[in-house]
Amino acid sequence: MVLTLLSVTIITLDAKNIPGLGWLHDATTEVMGPVGDGLSAATRPLRNVWNGITGYGELADENAALRARLDELERAEIEGADAAAELKRLRAELQLAYAGDLRTEAAQVIAGPYSNFDTNSTEIDKGSASGIAVGMPVVTNAGLVGRIERVTPNRSVVRLISDPQMAVGVRLVTSRDLGVGRGGGFAKPWIVDRGIELTDPVKKGETVETSGLERALFPPGIPVGQVSSVTSDRAEQTQVLKVELAADLSRLDVVQVLLWEPTP
Amino acid sequence: MSAIEAIVDEPVLVVRWGAVVVTAFVIQVGIASQFRIAEVSAELPLLLSLCAGLVAGPQRGAIVGFWSGLLLDLMLSTPLGLSALVYVIVGFCCGLAREAVVTESRAFLVAVATAGSALGMLGYAAVGELFGRDFLREPRLWSIVAWVAVFNGLLTLPLLGVARWAETGRWRTA
Numbered sequence: 001m002v003l004t005l006l007s008v009t010i011i012t013l014d015a016k017n018i019p020g021l022g023w024l025h026d027a028t029t030e031v032m033g034p035v036g037d038g039l040s041a042a043t044r045p046l047r048n049v050w051n052g053i054t055g056y057g058e059l060a061d062e063n064a065a066l067r068a069r070l071d072e073l074e075r076a077e078i079e080g081a082d083a084a085a086e087l088k089r090l091r092a093e094l095q096l097a098y099a100g101d102l103r104t105e106a107a108q109v110i111a112g113p114y115s116n117f118d119t120n121s122t123e124i125d126k127g128s129a130s131g132i133a134v135g136m137p138v139v140t141n142a143g144l145v146g147r148i149e150r151v152t153p154n155r156s157v158v159r160l161i162s163d164p165q166m167a168v169g170v171r172l173v174t175s176r177d178l179g180v181g182r183g184g185g186f187a188k189p190w191i192v193d194r195g196i197e198l199t200d201p202v203k204k205g206e207t208v209e210t211s212g213l214e215r216a217l218f219p220p221g222i223p224v225g226q227v228s229s230v231t232s233d234r235a236e237q238t239q240v241l242k243v244e245l246a247a248d249l250s251r252l253d254v255v256q257v258l259l260w261e262p263t264p
Numbered sequence: 265m266s267a268i269e270a271i272v273d274e275p276v277l278v279v280r281w282g283a284v285v286v287t288a289f290v291i292q293v294g295i296a297s298q299f300r301i302a303e304v305s306a307e308l309p310l311l312l313s314l315c316a317g318l319v320a321g322p323q324r325g326a327i328v329g330f331w332s333g334l335l336l337d338l339m340l341s342t343p344l345g346l347s348a349l350v351y352v353i354v355g356f357c358c359g360l361a362r363e364a365v366v367t368e369s370r371a372f373l374v375a376v377a378t379a380g381s382a383l384g385m386l387g388y389a390a391v392g393e394l395f396g397r398d399f400l401r402e403p404r405l406w407s408i409v410a411w412v413a414v415f416n417g418l419l420t421l422p423l424l425g426v427a428r429w430a431e432t433g434r435w436r437t438a
Contacts, residue, residue, distance in 0.1 A: 003330040003352045010334070010345030011395060021344055028338035032293055039294025047298055054301045114297045114339050116304050116385070116408045117392065117399050121341045149341060157341060164398050188403055 022150075029123075030152045036111055102219065104256040105130050107156070120163035120183065121149065122252060129153045135217070137258045143223035143246030144168070144210060145255055156257075160249050161224070162190065170224055171211040175201055178211050181224065181243060190225060192241040193233070200239065202230050208243050217262050280430040281316075281328060288312045288423075289335040304408050306415035307381065308423070309336045313351040314380040315420065315427035317359030318373055324431070325355030343395050350391055354384040373424060378417035385409045 014021050040047075052059070107124040126132055128151045138145040138158045146166070149159040161168055162183035170181045170192055179195030196202060206227045212220025225243040233240050292308040299305060309332035317325025329351030337344045358380045365372065385408055389399035399405070425435045 003326050004349060007330065007333075007345045007349035007352055011343045011349065014344035015395075025338055025344070028335075032290075032339060035290060036294045039290070040298060043295055043298070050299050114293050115336065115342070115347075116307065116404075116412060117388065117397070117402065118340045118342050119303070159341065165396075 025150065026152045029150070029155050029157070033110075033123075033152075033155050040111070103259040105132060105259060106254060106256055107132075108254055109252045110155075120160045120166075122146075122158050122160060124156050124158060124255060124257070125154070126257065127152045127154045127156050131259055132156050132257050133261055135262050136260060137218045137222065138255050139222055139258060140247045140252070140255055142248070143225065144218065145247050145249065145252065147217060148257065158255070161245070162188075162249055166217075168218065168224065169211040169213055169216045170208050171220070172196075172200075172202060172227075173207040173209055174203070175206070177202070178213070179241070181208070181241075189228070189242040190245050192243060193236075194238060196239040196241060198232055198234075198237055198239060202227060202239055202241060204228065204230065208241070215263060219258065219260050276433075277431070280433070282331075284426055284430045285309075285312065285328060285331050285335065288332060292336065293339055301411055301415075302407050303404065304411035304415075306419060307385070307412050308419070309333060309347070310351055310354065310381060310384045310412075311377060311416040311419060311423050312427065313355035314358045314377045314384070314416075315423045316431075317355045317357070317380075318362045318376060319424060319427040320359070320431045321363060322356045322359030325357075325359040326352045327355075328427075329353075329355030342392065342397065346392060346395060347388065350384060350388045354380055354387060357383075370421065374417055374420045377420040377424075378413045381416035382409050382413040385412050 010021075105126055107126040107130075109122050110125045111123040113119045113121065124138075132148060132151055134148050134151055136148045138147060144161055146158045146160040146163075148156050150157040159166055160183070164183050166182060168181050170179050171177070172179070177196055177200045179192040181190060181192040183190050192208065204227055208224045208227060210216065210218040210220055210222040210224060212218060223246045225245040227241045228244040229242040231240050231242075232238075288308045292306075296306045296308050312332050313325055313329030316328035330348050333348030333351035334345065337347045340347070358376060361376050361380075362373075386405075389402065389405055392399035402408070429435050
């Protein structure tokens, strides 16, 4: 009974953001970081074997998809259109469009989720010593990944945009309509379910980017993804857009932290 | 003598259980969490709480559950104390189940730990929901429950040995 009450008390104090508890969090992350890295490096060969066995079906599907893509690119080349180069050029333009003059800090994703329910966060190998602060956006070349949630001197925890509790202000690139999107959790679609009225014209494939309105969590123009389906919610008088995220959150490796802080 | 008094009176118990709890935590963070099937990994701190309950009764299960859960919570972005709360309850209930049935059957112990792991995950989702997390609506909920039960069931016997060592200093029952 005492321990149960103590646990509930700790949860309550944590919800009130008591500074001492934050310090405990950070100290554990900082101490466990190198230990986890060491164990992770030591077990990498074994883990590769394990992933090869348990992910065989997925690898086979991915292999088939890549072969199909290769065939497609070869066909395009034969026809005189270098699809790969075009894709590269477009991505480079996309990156320039959203990074602009913002300074960035490259970081390596070093650890995935430690628990089975905490799948909407990841850890990177840079922290406040590299100029990173809470709230800064994290992106890849493809698009938005999340934002910094916790920082220690040499590590940071990134809250991914797949988290249902993270709302992102977005803009449709073609129609300039504004909406609010959020994640659906692990392996569930990212949706924009507020702000897009029934009469607004939205096409499948339309690009969605951050709106960057006043007090927004992200600067404007960061690609979020592309609309993959559109349905109407008559009760709420809005359209619900499913968005295929530009960044592949399940395969994060190197990310960029934009050294930009939201205005309070 | 209560489990808390027993631990206070015997510093060796504190040292051994402390070492086991910290080791399980390090292995969970550094190794176990990275070996996944269907994006699900074993939950060693939860299993350790269950084994403590099975080996040394409900109060020890609760104490070990509290510290195991609290340590794990320090690495997670979920509310601090959430795992601690669930593991306290699960470790305690597992100890009660052990006391209610007079048997040394390994199959029984593995069955209790497997069922306890599944219930622990469901309990975690339910309590998380109370504290504002959408864990019960998590599409992988049943996959998590099933795989954690399988993983933990397979690891029960080795961890029972470890728990027995922490409690008595011996790996096997006398």
